[in-house]
Amino acid sequence: MTDNKEKFFLFRIRVFKDEQAFASILGIYSAGLQKFLYRKLPTQADVEDAYSTLMFRLWEYAIQTPVQHFSGLAYTIARGIIAEFYKQREGKDLVVVNEEGEKGVHLESQFSGEQIQKNVDVQLVTQGINALENEDDREALLLRFVEGYSVKEIAKYLGKTENATSVLIHRALKKVRTFFEKK
Secondary structure, eight states: OOHHHHHHHHHHHHHHOOHHHHHHHHHHHHHHHHHHHHHHSSSHHHHHHHHHHHHHHHHHHHHHSOOSOHHHHHHHHHHHHHHHHHHHHTTOOEEEEOTTOOSOEEEEOTTSHHHHHHHHHHHHHHHHHHTOOOHHHHHHHIIIIISOOOHHHHHHHHTOOHHHHHHHHHHHHHHHHHHHHHO
């Protein structure tokens, strides 16, 4: 989507509470947002709940506050929703019943092998990114490797050239590698 078209939609949303403009801009980012939530949450029902919460919060924010980058706002809100989900779930066992409602009940505790592996991976990545002192370094790595943005899109978001952004990402990765080597 062109910057001007996105700005036009965002203006219509904020000033006129234009639901058509919201639907139009959302149509562009919807698939990516759902994929992002699907990778981070355990069940399809959780993804659907998170997505509806995301849409509500995006709408509320967009009608009250000028927004510069819709996708940046959407992914920021989505990360917050995911964090809230896991914070609420912390220490609780997850019970999943198969779709037919049969006896096949699967219990997944926080101590199962798969959960431990996920937690270790997330903790390591989080530690590495949090070890970075520069906010641009952290944001660039998250946008590139977690959210899957291209260097061009990240450059636009950060207000830097593509070359400078590419160097920023490369140096941030070197810093994270150094952090892990010290561990």
